[in-house]
Amino acid sequence: MEQILLKHTHTGQCLSFDEYRSVGGFDALATALREMTPVEVQQQVIDSGLRGRGGAGFPTGKKWSFVPRDLPGPRYLICNSDEMEPGTYKDRVLLERNPHILVEGMALACYALGVHHAFIFVRHGYEQAAINLRAAIAAAHRSGFLGDNILGSDFSLELDVHQSAGRYICGEETALINALEGKRANPRVKPPFPAIKGLWEQPTVVNNVETLANIPAIITGGPLWWKGTAATPEAAGTKLFCVSGHVANTECFELPLGITLGEIIDGPCGGMRPGSSFKACIPGGASTPYMTGAHRDVPMDFDPVAKAGSRLGTGGIIVFDHTTCMVAATLNLTRFYVRESCGWCTPCREGLPFVAHTLERIETGRGTDRDIEILREHVKMLNYAFCALAPGAMGPVEGLLRLFGDELEAHVSGKKCPFGK
Ligand SMILES: Cc1cc2nc3c(=O)[nH]c(=O)nc-3n(C[C@H](O)[C@H](O)[C@H](O)COP(=O)(O)O)c2cc1C
Structure with missing residues (x-):
């Protein structure tokens, strides 16, 4: 390579x-x-x-x-x-x-x-x-x-x-x-x-x-x-993929653009840590929607990742294993964006804390079906923010709703996090 x-x-x-x-x-x-x-x-x-x-x-x-x-x-x-x-x-x-x-x-x-x-x-x-x-x-x-x-x-x-x-x-x-x-x-x-x-x-x-x-x-x-240093004819050049989370090797790798997600995890990352199995990842920094095991064959290039419902973003891959509560992970990421909103526009300044409170309610077993609906509405509404910070912040929330609806449902019906955290 x-x-x-x-x-x-x-x-x-x-x-x-x-x-x-x-x-x-x-x-x-x-x-x-x-x-x-x-x-x-x-x-x-x-x-x-x-x-x-x-x-x-x-x-x-x-x-x-x-x-x-x-x-x-x-x-x-x-x-x-x-x-x-x-x-x-x-x-x-x-x-x-x-x-x-x-x-x-x-x-x-x-x-x-x-x-x-x-x-x-x-x-x-x-x-x-x-x-x-x-x-x-x-x-x-x-x-x-x-x-x-x-x-x-x-x-x-x-x-x-x-x-x-x-x-x-x-x-x-x-x-x-x-x-x-x-x-x-x-x-x-x-x-x-x-x-x-x-x-x-x-x-x-x-x-x-x-x-x-x-x-x-x-x-x-x-x-x-x-x-031609890319992995596919459609892609161009190499890409720095910086990996963190539950894989064996967390490093910054320079790899051909267009290499698949599975090839990155199994290759340079050395697979998952012992005892861990892959559940999901964020492919391109915290503002990109999740990818799951179903996306292992997706070429990590701008258009294929967008087609798979996420974004290549920065190439900052965060890997989550089977023990991760995706509601808690999403709440954690959302809290970062709440803290970092510059406060300039109302949708971002007021909307993001509201989303975080809603996720908190769900995560702590006090959520209802209506809270899931509120999240869905805010994924749409925060697109009308002044800059791309709030829409980006809603990337993981959108991914949570689309890919981990069963986990959200379990939280609101069982009134308790299935991961016991
Ligand atoms: C909230 C926010 C934070 C951003 N942070 C960075 C950053 O740290 N580094 C960066 O290169 N681009 C960042 N961007 C994207 C930049 O606005 C810009 O698109 C980018 O620097 C263009 O460089 P490129 O064309 O070489 O990708 C950010 C965008 C938003 C909305």
């Missing part, structure tokens, strides 16, 4: 700048500056079929093409490294092991987009990642890969690291932009989308760490080779 992002990082130590250079690091940037126009770099990204790794899977080259090239004033690129979604730790692993690949990927993206000042928005608490990034930026500067007239070209670029004050909503791209501007991190109305009016009202692209880290390999290996 081809590795792109975690290649050369198996010691677990952070790769030094010299080590990165010795395995071809920054060759893609040098080639692009010497031989390619910005439009050609963007075209390679379009041809690769790269889809954003931050959760929504939006095609990266297409997103870049929305940025107007003829407007006066600066344009910006922001790397989203907020990563507060429960179950997701892939960006941290990458930044702790190879921050240089992100610096090079951002330099290539900035060249393609005509950006001369870019930002990396790092999650509160990711101290080592921020230290590594600052050191990587300094080393790239010293070697002429950042700063004025990079490698003698007329392309200049500065990168800055910004550490978040620490709220989940800061990962939503427009709230992130507000936070970077020093404002309260509420989401903004869209449209206008950031590509037209973003940071300081200027065209801005927001991309995830993993998305940007793939750009050097697309330029070096070519879009067709890069696309």
Whole structure:
């Protein structure tokens, strides 16, 4: 299996700048500056079929093409490294092991987009990642890969690291932009989308760490080779799957996009822990609906997972075994979103606590059939929230209703959790 992002990082130590250079690091940037126009770099990204790794899977080259090239004033690129979604730790692993690949990927993206000042928005608490990034930026500067007239070209670029004050909503791209501007991190109305009016009202692209880290390999290996590292012809590239829960090995694995759920669990995860059997998982961070044993053959790629009723999301897989009470698990996840609602819109601020109270009632044996109906209504109603936080929060609730209706029924009829917890 081809590795792109975690290649050369198996010691677990952070790769030094010299080590990165010795395995071809920054060759893609040098080639692009010497031989390619910005439009050609963007075209390679379009041809690769790269889809954003931050959760929504939006095609990266297409997103870049929305940025107007003829407007006066600066344009910006922001790397989203907020990563507060429960179950997701892939960006941290990458930044702790190879921050240089992100610096090079951002330099290539900035060249393609005509950006001369870019930002990396790092999650509160990711101290080592921020230290590594600052050191990587300094080393790239010293070697002429950042700063004025990079490698003698007329392309200049500065990168800055910004550490978040620490709220989940800061990962939503427009709230992130507000936070970077020093404002309260509420989401903004869209449209206008950031590509037209973003940071300081200027065209801005927001991309995830993993998305940007793939750009050097697309330029070096070519879009067709890069696309072909996936497991199916429909998928493109590899994916970082970070696994937690009741499997034998909980790690961040780089695997071909489109590998099936069963292959991930039985392969790199080493199966379930002794005495455990697979009951369900969250496939892509806590805001994605559950998948069950019936979904073992589903290719872990954006469209097949959506067809199976869930979302690939971030690739943060949380595995639950046969002892898990899915009502309690869902309540636990919902409590996170209640705490992290930014309070900007009523459906999210008032709706999520109401959903949590309803789940609490059911979980503690005080629920009724009407409470199940209330959950069903709220899955629909919270779609009308201002941003995607509340609809995402309802992902596990929707999955609970659709896949574990029998467990909910047992709670309201038996007045007691069948798992005795
Ligand atoms: C509540 C919320 C939190 C988010 N958190 C993150 C995050 O931590 N990292 C991330 O890359 N995207 C996050 N996103 C998605 C971003 O808004 C945005 O779509 C993404 O950074 C785009 O990058 P991509 O196109 O490379 O996937 C979040 C979205 C929402 C609604």
